[in-house]
Amino acid sequence: xxxxxxxxxxxxxxxxxxxxxxxxxxxxxxxxxxxxxxxxxxxxxxxxxxxxxxxxxxxxxxxxxxxxxxxxxxxxxxxxxxxxxxxxxxxxxxxxxxxxxxxxxxxxxxxxxxxxxxxxxxxxxxxxxxxxxxxxxxxxxxxxxxxxxxxxxxxxxxxxxxxxxxxxxxxxxxxxxxxxxxxxxxxxxxxxxxxxxxxxxxxxxxxxxxxxxxxxxxxxxxxxxxxxxxxxxxxxxxxxxxxxxxxxxxxxx
Amino acid sequence: xxxxxxxxxxxxxxxxxxxxxxxxxxxxxxxxxxxxxxxxxxxxxxxxxxxxxxxxxxxxxxxxxxxxxxxxxxxxxxxxxxxxxxxxxxxxxxxxxxxxxxxxxxxxxxxxxxxxxxxxxxxxxxxxxxxxxxxxxxxxxxxxxxxxxxxxxxxxxxxxxxxxxxxxxxxxxxxxxxxxxxxxxxxxxxxxxxxxxxxxxxxxxxxxxxxxxxxxxxxxxxxxxxxxxxxxxxxxxxxxxxxxxxxxxxxxx
Numbered sequence: 001x002x003x004x005x006x007x008x009x010x011x012x013x014x015x016x017x018x019x020x021x022x023x024x025x026x027x028x029x030x031x032x033x034x035x036x037x038x039x040x041x042x043x044x045x046x047x048x049x050x051x052x053x054x055x056x057x058x059x060x061x062x063x064x065x066x067x068x069x070x071x072x073x074x075x076x077x078x079x080x081x082x083x084x085x086x087x088x089x090x091x092x093x094x095x096x097x098x099x100x101x102x103x104x105x106x107x108x109x110x111x112x113x114x115x116x117x118x119x120x121x122x123x124x125x126x127x128x129x130x131x132x133x134x135x136x137x138x139x140x141x142x143x144x145x146x147x148x149x150x151x152x153x154x155x156x157x158x159x160x161x162x163x164x165x166x167x168x169x170x171x172x173x174x175x176x177x178x179x180x181x182x183x184x185x186x187x188x189x190x191x192x193x194x195x196x197x198x199x200x201x202x203x204x205x206x207x208x209x210x211x212x213x214x215x216x217x218x219x220x221x222x223x224x225x226x227x228x229x230x231x232x233x234x235x236x237x238x239x240x241x242x243x244x245x246x247x248x249x250x251x252x253x
Numbered sequence: 254x255x256x257x258x259x260x261x262x263x264x265x266x267x268x269x270x271x272x273x274x275x276x277x278x279x280x281x282x283x284x285x286x287x288x289x290x291x292x293x294x295x296x297x298x299x300x301x302x303x304x305x306x307x308x309x310x311x312x313x314x315x316x317x318x319x320x321x322x323x324x325x326x327x328x329x330x331x332x333x334x335x336x337x338x339x340x341x342x343x344x345x346x347x348x349x350x351x352x353x354x355x356x357x358x359x360x361x362x363x364x365x366x367x368x369x370x371x372x373x374x375x376x377x378x379x380x381x382x383x384x385x386x387x388x389x390x391x392x393x394x395x396x397x398x399x400x401x402x403x404x405x406x407x408x409x410x411x412x413x414x415x416x417x418x419x420x421x422x423x424x425x426x427x428x429x430x431x432x433x434x435x436x437x438x439x440x441x442x443x444x445x446x447x448x449x450x451x452x453x454x455x456x457x458x459x460x461x462x463x464x465x466x467x468x469x470x471x472x473x474x475x476x477x478x479x480x481x482x483x484x485x486x487x488x489x490x491x492x493x494x495x496x497x498x499x500x501x502x503x504x505x506x
Binding site for chain 2: 063130132133135136137138139140141142143146150151154155250
């Protein structure tokens with residue numbers, strides 16, 4: 001239903017146009033760009049860290065109380081409401097670093113939001129790899145790192161990618177964190193790579209036009225923006241999935 | 254036991270935490286012959302097999318006392334790299350455990366770990382190993398197919414080929430046929446017969462008939478101790494220990 005209302009009215013101008021505060025016909029260009037830019041930055045921070053933490057917890061961490069405590073913390077963090085991460089982002093970037101609302105702050109806060117989830121997913125996927133495969137690799141004289149690289153990660157990749165899709169989708173649609181840390185305005189330019197610009201994303205723009213904006217066609221913009229948002233989340237899933245499907249088909253042979 | 258001993262086990266004790274799984278085991282395993290370990294479940298036969306390539310190292314709380322020498326080297330000595338040991342002592346497991354990769358990549362896995370990258374060299378190793386495992390003729394036309402598309406018996410022979418590809422002296426078979434149908438079992442047994450001319454084979458088996466059919470020496474274990482160790486024919490026709498006789502005549506176990 002959301003798609004039916006929004007999709008037919010989409011136009012290139014809408015996708016790339018600058019938003020308007022007062023008149024009709026504003027676009028979502030900068031917000032769309034910021035969405036991708038912030039998503040990319042946050043994933044670039046959280047995927048390596050999250051995977052490293054997950055690999056450590058699954059393969060190297062000793063079995064003691066401290067690690068059990070860490071695990072509970074990770075689990076707890078992954079269920080903390082996102083707005084808390086937003087508040088954390090404000091106090092870190094605005095109060096301590098005096099940076100104002102920036103793309104950098106948004107991306108880092110979003111990365112914090114994603115981290116626990118990615119860590120959990122990586123750890124669980126690695127743990128679900130059959131011990132027989134690990135043993136097979138060890139019995140051929142591989143080191144622990146070689147086994148992780150050549151057997152565990154390839155076999156667990158499906159689960160890890162699923163986790164990345166879920167987090168990427170959630171991060172793309174995330175509004176609370178971004179409102180607080182990257183703001184509800186853009187710099188007004190379409191291609192603005194400056195990390196210190198304000199960085200309103202598509203989801204935030206959606207919230208903004210629905211609740212605060214005074215443009216006469218706010219409802220129309222919201223519908224179209226919604227359609228775009230849904231399509232992109234679907235597309236993110238497809239882009240990550242297709243190579244895996246192809247690989248799985250080959251391996252069933 | 255006229256043949257020269259390749260493996261000498263001397264007063265070996267093995268503990269899992271407080272539980273003693275092997276008690277004062279001393280054995281000499283002859284070169285280029287098949288030695289079978291038999292005994293009821295939990296008697297320590299698989300445990301002993303796994304000390305030979307130090308797969309027990311990975312079990313938390315496992316501790317070894319006494320010595321095992323393979324080809325004159327104490328494999329629990331401080332200067333032995335476990336990876337080097339496992340290159341020399343290959344292992345085939347109870348469940349066929351090919352990696353979810355192609356047939357070719359399964360066999361090439363070990364050589365690649367140990368630094369062989371030249372295509373022609375790998376091709377040669379893969380072909381020779383598959384020939385040795387009596388699998389070449391069945392798979393030579395679809396080496397790129399998934400290893401998981403093979404039948405159980407073929408998968409197990411693939412695992413043997415994979416173990417042979419790193420050039421071991423010793424091949425450990427841990428109930429390698431217990432998950433297979435009778436015809437595949439016979440094929441593996443015939444294969445073991447061929448391989449014994451080039452490799453020292455140690456097999457753990459639940460199936461006494463199998464031990465009687467294929468092995469030259471048989472070791473009977475009970476509660477972590479070696480009860481009897483002699484030429485297979487003698488052990489099955491004229492056991493010197495009452496407990497051996499009870500076991501092979503089916504009175505327990």
